[in-house]
Amino acid sequence: MPTAELSLGPIAYEDNGTGQAVLLIHGLLQNGDVWRAVAADLAADHRVIVPTLPFGSHRLPLRPDADFSPRTAALLIGEFADALELPEDAVFVENDSGRLQQLAAERPERVRRMVIAGCEAFDNYPPKSGGTLMTAAAKVPGGIYALSLALTPRPLRRVPGTGFAVMTAKEVPHELTDAWLAPLRGDRAVRADLVKYLRNTRRDAMLEAAEALRGYTGRALIVWGRQDRMMPPEHGRRLAELIPGAELVELDECGTLIPLDQPKALAEAIREFAR
Template sequence: MPKTELSVGTIEYEDTGGYGVPVVLLHGLVQDGTVWRHVVDALGPEFRCIVPTLPYGSHRTPLRPGVQLTPHSMALLVGEFADTLRLGDDAVFVENDAGRLQQLAAERPDRVGRMVIAGCEAFDNYPPRAGGTMLAAAARIPGGIATMARALAVRPLRRIPGTGYAIMGHKPVPDDLIDRWIEPLRRDRAARGLLVGYLRGVRKTEMSEAAEGLRSYDRPALVVWGRQDRMMPPEHGRRLAELLPRGRRLVELDECRTLIPLDRPDGLADAIRTFVRETASP
């Protein structure tokens, strides 16, 4: 897997290569790039898919000692990653679950040529209901994240309705993915510490502030949402599409919750493909 050096340390990423339109696929907390595996397959050779493993607790390559990350600094890190890869205005940034892309587009609109917001934190749903608030609470209890990771290692506990990964997927999240995502949190104190610091660095108002900034993001944008999402309210997708000056594009998918790349990878890939064609430069 390729690696690049950023200000915080080494970031791994997948790059399918080729001369297609670059599509940067950004995952959420306690996940890695494998959440996008079916979308990458569906997009095929028409696109150059770039999938960084962001340091959200499921990363395996340690950052530099002493590094601390907050949601705001993570948003800027996504921009730094794109700068390092010298991605141009034709690049498409797609984010699921987290809201860092909205913050980046509000603060550095020139860096985000085109944007797809796919079932993300937004407005006052921050930390997001259920799964997000559970993580935030665990981060404020000594040893809470380690305890949560140990609990999630017990497969039947993952299926408790209304909690964790169970609320994020319309279909059960595959056990092989959850096993992979929680392993660093079970075994690596530094990974746990980074996630704890990130969660404690959340500012309740920062997604509402980002939404205000998006009102001046005058570049192509698409919003994709799951109609059955119980963690990210579907009405937030409609509000985002309305406030973006060039974001009147909204796709709502059935049989789909927060983890759109797992629930409806083909539907998401089709939406991305159509969006890219409609917004291509002459």
């Protein structure tokens, strides 16, 4: 995988296909593989860039002195787009995390087209269940490591209403969660990146971003799963009302991880929006 050397450290990414650029952004304790079906679909007629961000499932740690937080993570995405010289018509797509909203609020000129697909928003930050659990664990020395060990047995990842289980209407394949958890268990520097991020979370950050997006002049598409138990579906509708001219698509049999539950429908929504 190619690597972009950025101010906080290296970011590995995949870059496939040709045509209009689409940047796919994942959430915490995931890597770019969450997008594999969507990326393969879109790469037929688009240039698809999928970075693995330093969100706990990365294998290239940030610099030890990196000032890492949700806000600097958002700005890092903008820096990554600058480094790859993505054009103005590039489509930024985010699932689960809310960093794209923060980036669009601070650098609206960099994000002229964005797709918010089942993300942190408003007062749901950190999101209930997994988000609040990780944030609490980060406050305790060794807490994130203990959490990673607790999730090692595969059955525990599918306990109803917790962890990865609450994020999908179906199930997250074990091969994905195995890969997502391995760096967290095996690399102290990876854990340090995630702990920094979680300890710098501010509960009002997404409310501030939403307020700024009232003046957003780019194009926006909101995609949400009707069965989302982590990111309230009404938040998708609120975002669509709040962002001027935003479009809304709601999907059935779909939770937070839309790229896993409804990859074809999401790819088609992105493709239509990109046109």
